[in-house]
Amino acid sequence: MKQKIKSMIQLSLRSFDIEIARYSSLKATARKARDMELLLSMPDDRAAEVLKNMRKSRSQIRQDLFVLSQLNFKKNGYFVEFGATNGVTLSNTYLLEKEFGWTGILAEPAICWHDDLKKNRNAKIETRCVWKDSSSTVNFNEIAEYSTINSYSDKDKHKERRKKGKIYEVKTISLNELLEKHEAPVDIDYLSIDTEGSEFEILNNFDFSKHSFKVITCEHNFTPMREKIFELLVKNGYVRKLEKISDFDDWYVRLDVASVSSGAS
Template sequence: YFKTSKSQICQDYFVASYFNFKSNGVFIEFGATDGIKDSNTYSLEKQLNWSGVLVEPIKSFYTKLKENRDAICLNNVVYNTSGNNIPFIESKTKELSTIKGYEMLDKHNRDINNSLIYDIETISLQDIIEKHLPHKEIDYLSIDTEGSEYQILKNIDFNVYNFKIITVEHNYTKNRQKIYKLLTSFGYERILSNISRWDDYYISNS
């Protein structure tokens, strides 16, 4: 069924196995990098014919992302509203890049003095769904935005949108508990927290 995992801690294998390795699922992934390295959706797309939307704010990653993937690719930063230009910090270690103001919210030690800072247009999760995946059930939502995860999630109307699985990076910050309270209030259950390390895995019970 599943030959290789590209995820850091086998998130893709967890998702595939949860759905009994079904084909033609639908995903959304934030922080997609080049679409291959540490990707939570590459193997789902290439091995199980899943489709969806990938969002990556860093231009050099985005160029490679479009080459590497068949899914819809967006060069935006996901935030609570769409159409705003906000400052974005491109860290020397690009995978640690984040929205300005969130750089101190996780445990990564970024060298801001050696970072690029530029404006990038925001897009909300709601607009991603309405524009690109209308009337589709979203099987899997993967969020790795280096600090802004809670801000993104708290602006989603979970009474309208349901995601069967959400994996969200927390990096052991105070936002982990905020995310837990938010998602469990909408019927999500956190599972496998003893092995998921810096991510949390949530499944929908609705």
């Protein structure tokens, strides 16, 4: 079966100009072959399902396919995504909604994305900025997919891009209130966080006793906050997965879910 999967991968990824030989050669070209590493990290049946959906994936580094693989390609699940942009380009939840019948919440404070987001998606949309509390007004720096709370504009490798951003005030909403407002289930399948720097503050002020997430993907961009997020999520019952593949993201699975989906570690 492994050889069959390998042949399927080779056929599917030929357009990427990636030549598959042995796994040792795959590891030598890991950056160019993330898709293959993801597939080869999984049991045959799971890899086959991921491969079948690979061309439909919209995520930047296959976060959507990772989530599906961890949840046995669940239908009609529930997601929460911050930093939704237009809901399609580099979206971690578009595939889940359109092909697997999921619903959920999309949060995006950048005004430039609001019209397209409403047009492109059927999920609930929140235009307030997800933050550590719901009582603040913050300066927001809008610059397409690099938009962020302005106090984080110079905290990562994209700081030069943000110097040309448009600054305006936005109201905030905490993750706790966001879930209550939109009547999210207690046990949520997937949380995607891409807020360009404020991820730790959001999670550190979240009450994990009221809601939980089976899978979390969280952008870190190799900032010092990465380890703080790691420590926080481990303390709350999560394990980090596929660290070498996830690059500027970290992928977490709740321990009870990870024990079931132990084929991808």
